[in-house]
Amino acid sequence: MKRSITLFFLLAVITFASAQKNSSAPKLKVPVQKDSIKKSKTIIEIQEKKTDSLINSLGIYKPYKKEAHASYYADKFTGRKTSSGTRFDNNKYTAAHKKLAFGTKVKVTNERNGKWVIVEITDRGPFVKAREIDLSKRAFMDIVANKGSGSMQVTIEVLAD
Numbered sequence: 001m002k003r004s005i006t007l008f009f010l011l012a013v014i015t016f017a018s019a020q021k022n023s024s025a026p027k028l029k030v031p032v033q034k035d036s037i038k039k040s041k042t043i044i045e046i047q048e049k050k051t052d053s054l055i056n057s058l059g060i061y062k063p064y065k066k067e068a069h070a071s072y073y074a075d076k077f078t079g080r081k082t083s084s085g086t087r088f089d090n091n092k093y094t095a096a097h098k099k100l101a102f103g104t105k106v107k108v109t110n111e112r113n114g115k116w117v118i119v120e121i122t123d124r125g126p127f128v129k130a131r132e133i134d135l136s137k138r139a140f141m142d143i144v145a146n147k148g149s150g151s152m153q154v155t156i157e158v159l160a161d
Contacts, residue, residue, distance in 0.1 A: 059160065060159070060160045061158060061159055062158055062160045063157055064156040064157055066111075066155045067111065067153055068132035068133060068153070068154050069130055069151055069154075070131070070133045070140070070151060070152055071131050071140075072135045072141075072150070073088065073135070073136055078090045082094075082096075082122045083122075084102040084122045084123060086122050088123065091136070091137075091138050092136055092138065093118065093119045093138065093139045094119055094121075094123070094135075095119040095120070095121055095134060095139065096121070096122070096123035096124055097121050097124070097132070097134075098125065098126075100121045102121055103120060103122075104158060104159065105120055105158075106133075106157065106159070108139070108154050108157075109154060109155045109157070110143040110144065110145060110152055111152075111155055112145045112152065113143070116143060117135075117142050117143050119136070119139050132156065133154070133156060
């Protein structure tokens with residue numbers, strides 16, 4: 001008896017759900033407070049303005065290379081001298097590039113999730129043909145999608161003078 005009631009109830013739910021999908025009847029509208037919508041729009045607008053002003057205060061970046069491969073420094077390099085003469089620190093926002101001048105500010109954006117960091121070129125490398133830029137571990141971990149990966153595809157933009 002219980003089984004047939006359960007089966008009947010299940011069939012009724014399925015029938016009702018499929019009828020709702022196929023019907024052109026208007027959907028139920030859930031009442032929403034207009035004040036909460038205005039507040040959320042205001043918060044979003046403020047956040048967008050803050051982001052825009054942050055980017056503007058950081059400067060204008062011009063595209064350098066898309067679909068570049070980025071990796072990060074191993075911990076064993078911490079404390080060693082870089083090509084520019086400074087000591088490498090894996091907790092700072094620095095990077096190594098084969099051609100860009102030392103001191104160049106570069107915006108590196110992960111193409112997979114859109115996260116980005118701004119780093120300063122302080123060293124030469126990477127010395128692997130397929131890689132374009134080596135980031136400090138901190139910079140890499142801030143933008144990587146999967147913390148276990150050792151490389152990612154990025155877009156590189158250089159600060160315009």
